[in-house]
């Protein structure tokens with residue numbers, strides 16, 4: 322069996338310019354992304370700065386309004402039929418973004434650094450539909466984890482205004498690597514199971530702190546200089562872009578300025594488990610334990626769901642079998658059991674990214690770590706040749722997680738119809754063959 326992710330993670334080292342074509346099973350995918358760039362001097366706008374309180378930032382953004390990690394976005398309400406955005410020059414030139422009006426399907430366009438893009442105009446499908454979502458909402462998400470946008474300003478037509486849209490009451494955070502970031506799915510972050518989980522639950526804010534190739538252990542893995550046990554506490558990810566924009570001084574994520582997540586789903590270890598990165602079992606479990614204690618320290622009420630790891634499948638004679646045991650299966654399960662032990666709950670520990678200390682609760686803590694068994698969800702054809710879920714595989718993982726969260730933690734499935742996974746409408750329109 323080839324070692325998992327060796328191919329995939331290497332892809333990271335060759336992050337291509339944003340203008341690569343989308344390949345689908347080796348064929349060029351036909352895309353018709355409209356060119357939305359305009360010359361703003363030809364328009365009369367009412368303009369809001371990037372820090373306008375009406376603009377909600379989703380996921381992690383830094384103090385310069387630069388986006389990080391997977392599927393970060395912005396959302397706001399607006400009046401009129403015009404929305405334009407001026408992007409800062411720290412935008413990855415040509416980056417593909419998805420955007421939508423209300424609950425209509427995602428549209429896609431490539432963004433030019435430093436340019437203004439007209440994303441909603443009276444000609445945009447649905448721009449003139451008057452309900453039921455009112456005020457009209459606009460949402461934008463970056464598709465690729467390694468690229469980002471910088472928001473400089475948002476414009477509406479003269480005489481119109483932006484409207485603050487309250488956040489949904491529930492919050493989910495997914496921490497992971499390429500498997501959560503959406504590597505090798507059609508629209509990357511916007512086709513990932515992590516996004517599908519957050520968007521598919523409905524009425525839920527979601528943030529995906531996942532980056533391809535990253536380990537949980539704090540060491541270089543496939544060129545990512547730090548592991549999640551360190552990086553999760555920071556605003557920016559481990560990309561080359563981050564090293565250019567933030568150098569050696571990444572901004573710590575200000576947990577006090579953002580509401581806590583209610584549920585944190587973690588899928589990490591496939592890169593630690595790859596012999597290329599030489600992470601010992603002890604170092605892996607130590608870092609993973611600290612990461613969970615870090616989540617518990619920052620968000621004491623969050624429920625943590627630990628996913629078992631999966632590897633790919635291989636053909637064995639006349640069938641397919643799972644690849645070598647999915648990576649530290651027993652150790653991950655034992656770690657979850659340890660978090661649920663009486664000994665631990667009587668004396669829980671929290672971690673702030675630097676030091677561990679006993680959480681002085683004065684009473685036995687409530688169990689907060691859950692085990693999500695991924696065995697049996699994916700089959701060989703749900704994993705693409707580069708060892709990552711296909712779009713269908715991502716949808717399966719997201720759907721099972723949603724149902725697990727409903728049954729185990731009592732969340733209802735609140736999505737009401739708007740598209741989650743773009744271009745997954747496959748159907749048979751002939752019934753007679």
Ligand SMILES: *[C@@H]1O[C@H](CO)[C@@H](O)[C@H](O)[C@H]1NC(C)=O
Nearest residue numbers: 339340341342343415417431
């Ligand atoms: C837009 O981005 C997509 C995804 O990276 C790419 O396939 C396409 O070539 C880009 N188009 C332009 C005009 O840059």
Ligand SMILES: *[C@@H]1O[C@H](CO)[C@@H](O)[C@H](O)[C@H]1NC(C)=O
Nearest residue numbers: 408409410411412434435473
């Ligand atoms: C980037 O934009 C900032 C502010 O808008 C401007 O001051 C700066 O000169 C620009 N830098 C480059 C390299 O264009």
Ligand SMILES: *[C@@H]1O[C@H](CO)[C@@H](O)[C@H](O)[C@H]1NC(C)=O
Nearest residue numbers: 443444445447448449450451
């Ligand atoms: C909305 O715009 C479309 C296309 O421009 C037009 O066909 C339709 O009649 C308009 N609907 C309303 C309610 O104005």
Ligand SMILES: *[C@@H]1O[C@H](CO)[C@@H](O)[C@H](O)[C@H]1NC(C)=O
Nearest residue numbers: 596597598599600601602604
């Ligand atoms: C792997 O780690 C072990 C223990 O830390 C060390 O002795 C060994 O030299 C490392 N191997 C490589 C190839 O880095």
Ligand SMILES: *[C@@H]1O[C@H](CO)[C@@H](O)[C@H](O)[C@H]1NC(C)=O
Nearest residue numbers: 629650654692694695696697
């Ligand atoms: C995970 O699921 C598989 C398949 O049902 C089962 O064999 C295994 O025992 C489960 N693991 C745990 C820890 O429950």
